[in-house]
Amino acid sequence: MRRFAVLTVKELKQCSRDLVLVAFTAYSFLAAVYISGTGVTQDLRNAALLVHEGTPTPASRDLLYRFREPYFRRIGTFWSPREGMRRLDDGTAMLLLDIPEDFAETLNRAARTASVQLMVDTSNVTMGYLASDYGERIAATFTQDWSQRVARRSGLDLRTVPSVENASRVWYNPDLNGHWFNAIGQWLTMMTVIALLLPATALVRERERGTVEQLLVAPLTPVQIMLSKATAMTLVNVGGTVLSVYAVMRLAVGVPFAGSAALFFATTALYVFSIAGLGLAIGSFARSSAEVGMLVILIVVPMTALSGTWTAPEAMPTWARYALTISPLYHFIDCAYGILLRGAGIRVLWGSIVALALLCFVGFALAWLRLRGQPG
Amino acid sequence: MNLRRIAIVAQKEWREIVRDRVFLALAFLLPVTWMLVFGYTMVFDVENIPFAVLDFDHTVQGRDFAYRFIDSRYFDFRGYLSDEHQADRLLAGAKLRLVLTIPEHFARDIASGRHAQIATTIDGTFPYRAQTIQAYAEAITRDYSAALQARYIAGRLGVSNERAAVLMQPLRLEVRYLYNQAVRSNWSVAPSLVMLTLMFVPSLLTALVVVREKESGSIFNIYSSTVTRAEFLAGKMLPGVAISFADALLLSALAVYYFGAPFKGELWFYLLATLVYVICTASIGLLVSTLVRSQNAALMIASIIGIIPAIQFSGMINPVALLEGGAWVQAHVFPAMYFENIVLGSYLKGVGGATLWTDLCVLAGYAVVLIALSYLAFHKRQTR
Numbered sequence: 063m064r065r066f067a068v069l070t071v072k073e074l075k076q077c078s079r080d081l082v083l084v085a086f087t088a089y090s091f092l093a094a095v096y097i098s099g100t101g102v103t104q105d106l107r108n109a110a111l112l113v114h115e116g117t118p119t120p121a122s123r124d125l126l127y128r129f130r131e132p133y134f135r136r137i138g139t140f141w142s143p144r145e146g147m148r149r150l151d152d153g154t155a156m157l158l159l160d161i162p163e164d165f166a167e168t169l170n171r172a173a174r175t176a177s178v179q180l181m182v183d184t185s186n187v188t189m190g191y192l193a194s195d196y197g198e199r200i201a202a203t204f205t206q207d208w209s210q211r212v213a214r215r216s217g218l219d220l221r222t223v224p225s226v227e228n229a230s231r232v233w234y235n236p237d238l239n240g241h242w243f244n245a246i247g248q249w250l251t252m253m254t255v256i257a258l259l260l261p262a263t264a265l266v267r268e269r270e271r272g273t274v275e276q277l278l279v280a281p282l283t284p285v286q287i288m289l290s291k292a293t294a295m296t297l298v299n300v301g302g303t304v305l306s307v308y309a310v311m312r313l314a315v316g317v318p319f320a321g322s323a324a325l326f327f328a329t330t331a332l333y334v335f336s337i338a339g340l341g342l343a344i345g346s347f348a349r350s351s352a353e354v355g356m357l358v359i360l361i362v363v364p365m366t367a368l369s370g371t372w373t374a375p376e377a378m379p380t381w382a383r384y385a386l387t388i389s390p391l392y393h394f395i396d397c398a399y400g401i402l403l404r405g406a407g408i409r410v411l412w413g414s415i416v417a418l419a420l421l422c423f424v425g426f427a428l429a430w431l432r433l434r435g436q437p438g
Numbered sequence: 439m440n441l442r443r444i445a446i447v448a449q450k451e452w453r454e455i456v457r458d459r460v461f462l463a464l465a466f467l468l469p470v471t472w473m474l475v476f477g478y479t480m481v482f483d484v485e486n487i488p489f490a491v492l493d494f495d496h497t498v499q500g501r502d503f504a505y506r507f508i509d510s511r512y513f514d515f516r517g518y519l520s521d522e523h524q525a526d527r528l529l530a531g532a533k534l535r536l537v538l539t540i541p542e543h544f545a546r547d548i549a550s551g552r553h554a555q556i557a558t559t560i561d562g563t564f565p566y567r568a569q570t571i572q573a574y575a576e577a578i579t580r581d582y583s584a585a586l587q588a589r590y591i592a593g594r595l596g597v598s599n600e601r602a603a604v605l606m607q608p609l610r611l612e613v614r615y616l617y618n619q620a621v622r623s624n625w626s627v628a629p630s631l632v633m634l635t636l637m638f639v640p641s642l643l644t645a646l647v648v649v650r651e652k653e654s655g656s657i658f659n660i661y662s663s664t665v666t667r668a669e670f671l672a673g674k675m676l677p678g679v680a681i682s683f684a685d686a687l688l689l690s691a692l693a694v695y696y697f698g699a700p701f702k703g704e705l706w707f708y709l710l711a712t713l714v715y716v717i718c719t720a721s722i723g724l725l726v727s728t729l730v731r732s733q734n735a736a737l738m739i740a741s742i743i744g745i746i747p748a749i750q751f752s753g754m755i756n757p758v759a760l761l762e763g764g765a766w767v768q769a770h771v772f773p774a775m776y777f778e779n780i781v782l783g784s785y786l787k788g789v790g791g792a793t794l795w796t797d798l799c800v801l802a803g804y805a806v807v808l809i810a811l812s813y814l815a816f817h818k819r820q821t822r
Binding site: 094100125172179201251357366374400 | 759
């Protein structure tokens with residue numbers, strides 16, 4: 063136990079003496095989370111809209127008036143389809159709204175449904191979706207108001223006609239504030255990179271310098287060597303998380319902390335521990351720092367990008383969803399967002415926690431098998 | 439600058455890479471693996487949303503309404519719930535993203551000509567997904583309601599069903615998705631993946647070239663040799679750039695021939711821009727390598743510098759125009775955003791040098807500045 067403590071302190075000292083490392087760790091937990099938490103939005107804002115109005119009529123004016131700020135920004139008119147396309151190509155417009163000549167006439171005659179075309183630049187998929195969602199909502203309210211007016215003229219009050227209404231409630235983030243999600247996502251990404259890369263490179267460095275031989279012949283078991291490296295890593299990351307959550311997320315971004323702090327930090331520690339185990343397993347396979355860098359990046363970028371922060375696992379093909387279950391982050395995301403935003407407790411999260419513990423065990427077992435078999 | 443000396447340094451570096459078989463294999467394996475994995479999984483479509491129904495009405499009409507959700511390709515029906523507590527628990531555990539509640543008297547309200555209200559409870563943790571789910575739910579309810587009203591009006595006013603349907607639905611918005619007609623993110627994402635991968639690989643290839651020699655001490659051979667600083671750095675960078683450019687060609691071929699992304703732009707302009715971008719990201723690695731003193735610090739900085747701009751600030755997920763403050767600055771400081779413009783323009787939009795030359799100029803300027811900084815940061819005499 064004492065030897066284990068000495069080794070852990072040695073790892074911590076080694077980290078703290080590399081000033082560049084300390085600076086970058088601080089940047090990752092504080093500045094990077096702050097920047098994402100305040101500057102990145104995924105809402106539709108000021109989407110540049112070009113309009114072609116076949117014949118200006120009160121009806122078309124009414125429709126156009128509804129495409130307004132903050133979601134849309136009318137930047138002018140286009141006269142020919144070619145001109146419109148050119149503006150989309152060079153990126154100065156994102157949407158084209160084409161109202162045909164006979165728009166008002168068709169509406170008034172009511173023999174057929176009038177159609178209006180909205181062309182959306184979907185080279186950015188998320189914005190493309192949002193723009194068309196808002197467009198459809200606008201069309202729907204326009205439709206509703208128009209029908210109401212027409213019905214009233216024929217002596218019918220639409221309010222007396224049976225209908226179904228949707229009362230939509232959003233939980234956990236009622237205002238759909240994108241900053242909360244971004245700050246937490248960035249923290250998860252940064253922590254994962256650090257917790258995977260540092261133990262892996264630390265192990266390989268000992269091998270490159272030959273000091274791993276010293277460790278292996280010292281009166282230490284491979285388990286003690288691995289656990290001390292992982293523990294040091296966990297201390298650094300949990301410390302960083304405390305700062306990140308209280309100083310940046312709560313104070314600067316205003317992320318709520320709905321669940322239990324003890325459970326949150328305990329699962330964070332378990333997560334970092336399992337990532338560090340994975341890092342050590344990678345480190346035990348690589349022979350040089352260059353290889354470690356490649357291997358870690360090969361794993362860490364897909365892991366952080368696909369586990370459920372930036373893309374939704376449910377929309378992925380089935381094989382990918384199964385493959386993701388071996389990613390510790392996939393399970394930890396439920397805990398992190400769950401405890402912070404949804405106020406989830408251990409009764410809800412026990413499945414994810416058990417999965418994390420299992421993956422943690424597998425990582426260490428792999429590293430242990432490799433280290434044990436090495437000369438020493 | 440002596441070309442022969444550059445060649446010798448490059449040759450030595452090349453041999454070092456080739457002899458580390460695993461590393462060499464990874465230099466090609468990593469980009470291809472990423473491209474294949476991300477190409478299938480980086481979908482921004484909101485589909486298969488797990489949802490459940492809480493039916494307090496237990497009528498045919500209620501089930502008929504629920505069936506509109508169950509039948510939609512956007513939703514993945516997970517069953518009927520027994521009570522609200524179950525709904526709470528499943529939402530909190532992220533097992534469901536949407537709960538549809540059909541209240542008591544739903545069918546009775548409709549039959550007696552009143553407004554029936556259903557409720558949708560959405561998990562707002564992921565705002566973009568929540569917004570899209572909200573829009574789907576609204577559209578389904580609206581369609582159902584409009585059909586219901588049309589049938590009623592046809593009876594009340596004695597007009598034909600078609601006429602009543604037009605009355606309830608006088609306007610239709612036809613949305614056309616340009617540059618990616620199906621909004622299957624699959625192939626619109628493939629070109630962006632070229633940008634993403636080339637943000638990492640070149641800088642990882644060069645991040646260790648100088649610092650490795652510093653750690654092992656072999657840098658002293660360089661300090662005492664006739665090779666000049668510029669020759670040394672150029673020779674160190676060349677193999678990394680060459681491998682990265684080969685990667686770039688491979689990835690572009692995958693995007694076009696495997697994922698079916700169209701290439702509509704100017705090929706020569708694209709190749710030139712790709713080469714400049716690769717030099718750019720390779721010189722990020724080189725600069726890091728000359729500045730730090732340990733290999734693990736170099737790796738960590740190179741990977742974090744790669745991750746920050748490539749995923750969040752390149753315009754791939756979040757459009758740059760919507761970024762604010764520090765995020766806006768970060769997007770403009772890194773080369774990823776400029777190359778994302780070039781990639782999207784070349785593949786999806788079919789524009790070339792005439793429109794994209796400014797982005798290319800920025801990339802070129804960026805490369806020159808980085809290389810100059812590396813040159814200034816690297817001394818043949820140890821400062822400490």
